[in-house]
Amino acid sequence: MEEIIKVLISDPLSPKGLEILGRAKIIHYDYKPGLSPEELRRILPEYDGIIIRSETKLRKEILEPCQRLKVIGRAGIGLDNVDLTTATKKGIVVMNTPMENAIAAAEHTIALMLSISRKIPQANASMKAGKWEKKKFIGVELYNKIVGIIGIGVIGTLVAERARGLKMRVIGYDPYLSKEVAEKKGVELVSFEELLQRSDFITIHTPLTEETRNLIGKSAFEKMKPGVILINCARGGIVNERDLYEAIKSGKVAGAALDVFEVEPAIGNPLLELDEVIGTPHLGASTGEAQENVSIAIAQQIVDFFVSGEVRNAVNIPVVSPDILPLVKPYLRLGEKLGSFLGQISNYAIEEVLIEYHGEVVQYGTKPITVSILKGLLTPFVGETVNFVNAPVMAKERGIRITESVSEKAEDYASLIGLTVRSKMEEHYIAGTLFGRKELRIVKLNDFFVEAIPEGYILLIQNYDKPGVIGNLGTILGNRNINIATMELGRDRVGGTAISLIHIDSPLPPGMIGEILRLPNIISVRQIQLNG
Secondary structure, three states: OOOOEEEEEOOOOOHHHHHHHHHOOOEEEEEOOOOOHHHHHHHHHHOOEEEEOOOOOEOHHHHOOOOOOOEEEEOOOOOOOEOHHHHHHOOOEEEOOOOOOHHHHHHHHHHHHHHHHOOHHHHHHHHHOOOOOOOOOOOOOOOOOEEEEEOOOHHHHHHHHHHHHOOOEEEEEOOOOOHHHHHHOOOEEOOHHHHHHHOOEEEEOOOOOOOOOOOEOHHHHHHOOOOEEEEEOOOOOOEOHHHHHHHHHOOOEEEEEEOOOOOOOOOOOHHHHOOOEEEOOOOOOOOHHHHHHHHHHHHHHHHHHHHHOOOOOEOOOOOOOOOOHHHHHHHHHHHHHHHHHHHHHOOOOOOEEEEEEEEHHHHHOOHHHHHHHHHHHHHHHHHHHOOOOOHHHHHHHOOOEEEEEEEOOOOOOOEEEEEEEEOOOOEEEEEEEEEOOOEEEEEEEOOEEEEEOOOEEEEEEEEEOOOOHHHHHHHHHHHOOOOEEEEEEEEOOOOOEEEEEEEEOOOOOOOHHHHHHOOOOEEEEEEEEEOO
């Protein structure tokens, strides 16, 4: 008798999605939206799969007891509510539907832009209060205004198309996009600072990552035009709400239209007390069409996963033959970590990626590892929209040239993966290997030989090779209660330049990178986060 697969649906799903699941004879689904965390933790170990939207929070304590769970399906893009590290460690495939609600999000962005520029919500409220305040609600036109788009991914591109239809001038910032590709999208690619300085409207379309958290804060507002209007339909936390409040009160920002907030529900948020702010309760994907599209897509992905073994839009595990997966998996993790490391230290749009494979790794096939590298490379800015299926396509869309070379011999290691990324302004190199076939190590970074474990929070510090540097670093971190786990050092020559890779137990508080930069003999500081 064929084994029955049990799938839990813990958030609302459209009837058409349920129909797809119902037609699969081997799948039995339970539709139970609104479960409490305690109920979910109690019953989830009984299931092979779960379909969620944004309400269900699959934290570590929920996933840890799940020995049977094989797949998590997210109807939508965002994965803030899923502990990817725990899921990956437990071998649970995590899928999302990154394309199906893009049009809804782009249209909502334009709707908010028009609403805030013409003060439509405020005028509507005034009329419903029995007033006729025609002179009070004088707006601004979008025609011939400059809109700055931060993040030119799928949604950012759709917003650009619609803005051009309104005869706006479109500029954009995306460190993972080449100038040539941006031009094909109808976007003038500029630096982050230039976007802030030139834009009449600024709209955000990046994921929330360590790189983008508080991206729009006090220093960014200071560089903006007086009277700028801000729209955020991406993620709460990208805009520092306290700094936005002050920028509005000072008159620097004329208005803000927000669909997302640092804390949701945004009950009692001081921003919503300001007449210059309009808000919606995270409605970016809330159209009937988008809700149905994501439901249909995730239901079909779950059915295909269990019926034929097909994996689509997986964000944490690439597709590899089951018989060699145990051998390849450490290299997949290594490739992703190497890519993520260079993605986080690259300052300009990457144009070329050179990947070198040496030794035993070649015999397992390099294509899945290359995909892992590209996913790691793009994730720091592109975020959860990139996965093991679309990473090569997204790299190609951004004009990134990929070159691979293989050699069955490795001089000093059984296997070695070398990665070079190039832009018009800089070049970075990293190499990694496995110790004992499972332990990941970075063994070279640019011109420096090191031996570092690629995980957790890492401070990459370049400095002049002078006495006292390490002592000063230890002191300043200790004074802020930041514990050093391990430290790896490298230098090019005595008295030349050196690097330190300092593993810390918790991320640096805001402003501390600047404190470290002010120490004697420090050249540069970057904080890198490499998830488990």
